Amino acid sequence: MGHLSIWSFPTRIVFGAGAAKQTGAEAARLGSKHALVVTDKGVMGAGLFAPIEASLREAGITWTIFDGVLGNPIEANVHDGVRAFQESGADLVIAIGGGSPLDVGKLVRLGIHHHRPLAEYDDAIGGDRYITANVPPMLALPTTAGTGSEVGRSGVVTLDVNHRKTVIFSPHLLANAAILDPELTRSMPAFLTAATGMDALTHCLEAYVAKGDHPMADGIALEGIRHVGRYLERAVKHGVDLEARGGMMKAAMMGAVAFQKGLGACHSLAHPLSSEHGTHHGLANALCLPAVCAFNAEVAGARLAEVSVLLGGEASPAGCVEAVRRLRERIGLPGTLTQAGVPRGNLDRLADLAFQDACHQSNPRPCTRDDLRALYEACF
Structure with a gap:
């Protein structure tokens, strides 16, 4: 018997303008009486909770708000959320926001009945074997169009023990339903729209060229890239364009479905930029993606040429590098790490951290630590 591949696409997704008004009905479907709303100050300040609040009230569901999630979540955010869940007597997590609240929401669920230190659940050391189905249900409502965390099966958090962005991964962490309402992304400013959109593109592109055989992920990745090519610039320049906003929500969701196949060197480069320098994850990807495409050209040329065409470029790997730069x-968005405020002096530490990051293991061209250092160099 040859090598077996296992493919899985299980999330229930409710999509469309006004979908947030279905939150109460979806919560009731899960038998909930009291929800913990996991979110951040930005979401609450932007008034995005209003339609969700109305629908919970209508469904007779009470709620407690936990809005203590940071932009790059840290372990304390998870522990505080777990405590809020337990003290409020909640039976459901409703996570609302960008990737950070959605990820923290998943890890809060984990913490209710799983009591090991979070570091022991690290996917890089096989921690998924400790994660069981014994987690409370969750609804996910993204307010950005980037990470696709609403359909992902992992939470990323910077741990106390190593100060490293750590992936905790299990199918048991999938949301019970993702509610995708383009109206929730309308208030995103242009920079955030651009940066999160480039995150979605990077997920799709890296998954498409990643090692391994996953035709469903490949097909979804290509369709996600097509959506980015069609809608990202429109969404950045005309924030009220609901068709473009919806198109980018689909692209983000498809990116996260596709990257169950694997990611690549771009993500390994991006993660330390966020943990060391606070660079927005989507911007970090945008800064590194052209160099990584050029690096992968010799082994993934045909696929990069296909991507290029979907982004309006010439059908060649060089065309892909150029198309990503032009977009x-x-x-x-800035074009160099210098413009993004990353100092050159930290290159060796960044390269060490990038090499420790597991994402480059599925990159189509193997990467040494020195390769990753040279890729950083190329981004200045």
């Missing part, structure tokens, strides 16, 4: 420029 980045059109949506107003």
